[in-house]
Amino acid sequence: MEFKKIWQERSALVEAQLVKELNEANPLDKTLCESMKYSLMAGGKRLRPILVMAAADAVGAKGTDYLTTGCAMEMIHTYSLIHDDLPAMDDDDYRRGKLTNHKVYGAGMATLAGDALLTLAFEVMLRQQGVSSDTLVRVVREISTAAGPDGMVGGQALDMESEDKQISMETMKNIHLGKTGALFRAAIRSGAILGSASEEALAALTVYADNFGLAFQITDDILDVIGDESVIGKPVGSDEKNHKSTYVTLTSLEEAQKLAQDAVDTAIDALKIFGGEADFLRELVAYLVKRNK
Amino acid sequence: MEFKKIWQERSALVEAQLVKELNEANPLDKTLCESMKYSLMAGGKRLRPILVMAAADAVGAKGTDYLTTGCAMEMIHTYSLIHDDLPAMDDDDYRRGKLTNHKVYGAGMATLAGDALLTLAFEVMLRQQGVSSDTLVRVVREISTAAGPDGMVGGQALDMESEDKQISMETMKNIHLGKTGALFRAAIRSGAILGSASEEALAALTVYADNFGLAFQITDDILDVIGDESVIGKPVGSDEKNHKSTYVTLTSLEEAQKLAQDAVDTAIDALKIFGGEADFLRELVAYLVKRNK
Numbered sequence: 001m002e003f004k005k006i007w008q009e010r011s012a013l014v015e016a017q018l019v020k021e022l023n024e025a026n027p028l029d030k031t032l033c034e035s036m037k038y039s040l041m042a043g044g045k046r047l048r049p050i051l052v053m054a055a056a057d058a059v060g061a062k063g064t065d066y067l068t069t070g071c072a073m074e075m076i077h078t079y080s081l082i083h084d085d086l087p088a089m090d091d092d093d094y095r096r097g098k099l100t101n102h103k104v105y106g107a108g109m110a111t112l113a114g115d116a117l118l119t120l121a122f123e124v125m126l127r128q129q130g131v132s133s134d135t136l137v138r139v140v141r142e143i144s145t146a147a148g149p150d151g152m153v154g155g156q157a158l159d160m161e162s163e164d165k166q167i168s169m170e171t172m173k174n175i176h177l178g179k180t181g182a183l184f185r186a187a188i189r190s191g192a193i194l195g196s197a198s199e200e201a202l203a204a205l206t207v208y209a210d211n212f213g214l215a216f217q218i219t220d221d222i223l224d225v226i227g228d229e230s231v232i233g234k235p236v237g238s239d240e241k242n243h244k245s246t247y248v249t250l251t252s253l254e255e256a257q258k259l260a261q262d263a264v265d266t267a268i269d270a271l272k273i274f275g276g277e278a279d280f281l282r283e284l285v286a287y288l289v290k291r292n293k
Numbered sequence: 294m295e296f297k298k299i300w301q302e303r304s305a306l307v308e309a310q311l312v313k314e315l316n317e318a319n320p321l322d323k324t325l326c327e328s329m330k331y332s333l334m335a336g337g338k339r340l341r342p343i344l345v346m347a348a349a350d351a352v353g354a355k356g357t358d359y360l361t362t363g364c365a366m367e368m369i370h371t372y373s374l375i376h377d378d379l380p381a382m383d384d385d386d387y388r389r390g391k392l393t394n395h396k397v398y399g400a401g402m403a404t405l406a407g408d409a410l411l412t413l414a415f416e417v418m419l420r421q422q423g424v425s426s427d428t429l430v431r432v433v434r435e436i437s438t439a440a441g442p443d444g445m446v447g448g449q450a451l452d453m454e455s456e457d458k459q460i461s462m463e464t465m466k467n468i469h470l471g472k473t474g475a476l477f478r479a480a481i482r483s484g485a486i487l488g489s490a491s492e493e494a495l496a497a498l499t500v501y502a503d504n505f506g507l508a509f510q511i512t513d514d515i516l517d518v519i520g521d522e523s524v525i526g527k528p529v530g531s532d533e534k535n536h537k538s539t540y541v542t543l544t545s546l547e548e549a550q551k552l553a554q555d556a557v558d559t560a561i562d563a564l565k566i567f568g569g570e571a572d573f574l575r576e577l578v579a580y581l582v583k584r585n586k
């Protein structure tokens with residue numbers, strides 16, 4: 001599939017750029033630097049940078065021009081995983097088949113590595129070239145709101161508060177809108193804004209983004225039940241073990257699969273105003289609900 | 294003293310604005326909101342916002358116009374204290390005479406409260422009114438660099454790595470330049486840049502800032518030895534207990550006092566190009582080495 005080749009090529013660009021940004025960051029402490037690099041270069045789908053670039057492509061701009069902003073989004077995503085894995089949070093030993101950051105560097109250094117990646121993300125995104133300062137301010141505000149108490153961190157807190165509790169579908173949706181949805185939305189909207197999207201295009205991509213996030217999350221919940229541990233890189237059944245409410249536990253496996261497919265259809269439908277320049281986004285969302293990790 | 298009245302009045306402005314920003318942040322999770330508020334409103338000297346405003350005053354602008362940026366700096370400072378106190382870091386039970394954040398909300402929520410305050414700080418500073426987007430981008434970059442791996446977080450990591458080790462004066466200076474110096478510098482430079490400082494004025498204020506940070510840190514080290522526990526709000530002698538190298542342990546009490554006074558003199562001397570509009574900064578640095586908490 002053509003779109004997988006683009007994904008692969010751009011992931012390689014992202015990884016090369018991440019290494020470059022880390023080397024330029026010149027941290028005062030060597031172990032801090034290693035710890036940041038350990039998690040940042042531990043693989044992953046590089047979905048958020050891929051989405052920044054694909055959204056810019058969709059509105060007729062050149063996606064790779066916004067690699068810098070994409071890398072900043074990946075740093076925010078990585079910091080959130082490091083903190084989420086901490087003993088005081090989910091207390092996970094493995095992530096993507098590798099030891100989690102704190103299992104290698106200790107919880108103190110892992111906390112600082114997360115803090116450093118979040119802060120560096122802002123420094124990096126403010127270096128995005130080829131856009132006016134007005135646009136840059138708009139994009140960085142969009143991303144900070146998505147990552148903050150009203151978005152990603154808020155979702156994490158709500159998730160933590162909901163463990164071992166019977167929660168409603170409404171609360172679970174809010175958790176996911178915050179934990180994963182907000183950053184996907186910001187990635188896609190940032191790419192569109194950087195690429196000078198019209199208001200109509202931005203609105204369409206926002207609908208796509210929200211349904212992309214929904215499809216992604218439901219699939220995650222499904223994979224936790226039926227996935228292959230050796231492929232996912234972390235134990236399956238962890239949601240049940242941790243008494244977490246998911247789309248599967250609150251509905252059923254079949255219903256969750258149907259909800260995921262509905263979200264994919266809605267996402268693809270939202271792209272009808274675009275031509276072939278949005279094909280990557282169409283294929284990506286359809287692929288993600290069929291993924292096995 | 295006139296300058297103490299200004300300090301008091303402006304601290305009240307800062308506190309009112311912080312409450313406003315928190316209320317507008319609308320976090321997804323109620324406990325997260327309470328936890329952020331608990332530490333943000335736990336008192337403190339509000340030095341960083343005060344410095345933003347005083348630097349703007351010194352270059353002939355109106356300091357209170359930059360309250361927003363000052364509040365963002367206070368959020369960054371507060372997040373760093375919350376994370377620094379965590380069990381995986383310094384494991385402190387008290388801060389400013391009150392239980393530390395994690396003693397009240399647990400280490401997981403305290404980690405998230407810190408994350409949320411850091412992210413909200415960027416959202417807030419990007420809302421600073423009355424400046425061009427070009428200037429805003431410059432200021433936010435300055436602050437992100439100061440708070441990141443090359444600045445504050447780097448200093449924290451270096452500090453953690455140096456515990457229970459014999460370190461050189463050079464390493465200790467790097468720790469403090471990062472941990473406290475970088476943010477003081479960014480506060481003062483941000484205020485100056487927001488207030489349209491000339492290059493000469495900015496350079497002079499940078500010299501002031503670096504010596505301000507030095508004088509502040511040495512005084513902190515001195516107070517840890519000779520301070521009054523009930524006034525400081527945390528146990529004295531904690532540096533010795535934690536085997537931390539300080540200006541006092543690496544030189545002597547007398548030598549540290551002399552170094553602090555030298556830094557004050559250099560800071561005040563750097564302000565000679567300014568008139569009465571820099572009096573607040575002159576009095577502040579002289580006062581800080583005589584403080585008892």
